[in-house]
Amino acid sequence: MKVTGKNSLSNGIKIGLQFVFILGIMVIVLLPFWLKLYCTYVNTSLVYFPSLILLYASGIPGLIIVKEFIKMFDTLKQNNPFVVENVKHLKICSIWSFLISIEYIIGAFVTKSVFSIIVIGVFIIAWLGLYILSELLKQAIEYKEENELTI
Amino acid sequence: MSIVVNLDVMMAKRKISSLELAEKIGITTANLSILKTNKGKAIRFSTLENICKVLNCQPGDILEYKEDN
Numbered sequence: 483m484k485v486t487g488k489n490s491l492s493n494g495i496k497i498g499l500q501f502v503f504i505l506g507i508m509v510i511v512l513l514p515f516w517l518k519l520y521c522t523y524v525n526t527s528l529v530y531f532p533s534l535i536l537l538y539a540s541g542i543p544g545l546i547i548v549k550e551f552i553k554m555f556d557t558l559k560q561n562n563p564f565v566v567e568n569v570k571h572l573k574i575c576s577i578w579s580f581l582i583s584i585e586y587i588i589g590a591f592v593t594k595s596v597f598s599i600i601v602i603g604v605f606i607i608a609w610l611g612l613y614i615l616s617e618l619l620k621q622a623i624e625y626k627e628e629n630e631l632t633i
Numbered sequence: 634m635s636i637v638v639n640l641d642v643m644m645a646k647r648k649i650s651s652l653e654l655a656e657k658i659g660i661t662t663a664n665l666s667i668l669k670t671n672k673g674k675a676i677r678f679s680t681l682e683n684i685c686k687v688l689n690c691q692p693g694d695i696l697e698y699k700e701d702n
Contacts, residue, residue, distance in 0.1 A: 631674035633664045 486558045496555035499548055506545045513537060529592065536589040540601075543578040550575050564623050572616035579608040635701045638676075640669045643688050643695050658683040 484490035509516070514534060521528050550571040557563050583605035590598040644654060655665040660680060667673045681692055688695070 628674050631667065631672065633660060633668050633673050633676055633680055 486563065487561050488559065490559070492555050492558035496552060496559060499552045499555060503545060503548045503552060506541070506548060510538070510541050510545065513541065532589075532592040536585060536592065539585050540582045540589075543582050547575045547578050564619070564626050566620075566623060569616050569620045569623070572612050572619060576609050576612035576616060579605045579612060583609060635699050637697045637699050638668055638671055638673070638695060639697055640665075640684070640695050643690055647688050649688070654684075654687060657687045 486492055517530065517534055517537065521530050521533070554563070554568050554571045557565055557568055583602050586598050586602045586605065590602065644651070651662055651665055651669070655662045658665070658680065668676065684690075684695060685692060
């Protein structure tokens with residue numbers, strides 16, 4: 483199966499991410515409404531406003547991360563993933579992941595939910611993993627340039 | 634870069650065009666141009682060998698070390 487280029491796996495993932503992005507915008511716009519329903523009928527112990535702030539503060543960075551990934555998958559579609567822009571995209575994703583994990587560390591005191599601990603763990607791993615990947619990509623670009631300019 | 638490629642001097646001496654040289658060495662004219670304009674980062678021994686063979690010269694005739702300022 484083709485990984486890069488048109489009609490490839492990465493193109494399929496990109497379409498999926500675009501769908502997630504649109505869905506994410508809809509969820510964020512209607513968040514006060516959904517959360518009100520959730521607080522009234524499902525989890526009555528949840529405090530409305532702090533939860534709303536936490537979800538907005540992590541939801542919007544989450545969407546930014548998805549947008550950055552869409553841009554990266556765009557370069558994969560064009561068969562040109564070894565570009566400096568992708569290093570920047572990965573770094574941005576890494577920084578936002580770090581901020582989300584910090585937000586949930588603070589938010590864990592408000593929501594008092596076990597779920598927060600899982601989110602903290604996932605985003606700390608994402609922060610470090612994405613940072614390492616961005617550095618690796620930077621090195622790969624240097625190797626590629628050197629290889630291309632060896633005559 | 635402190636290593637300078639003086640290929641054009643040797644090419645002028647041997648009265649050979651870029652196109653002809655590129656064909657004889659077996660590289661593209663685009664790559665030869667990179668080499669001539671000192672934009673290259675490294676040169677394969679095989680390429681250097683071919684250049685020396687075609688131009689009938691020594692590596693020292695086309696490569697020069699200049700101190701970086």
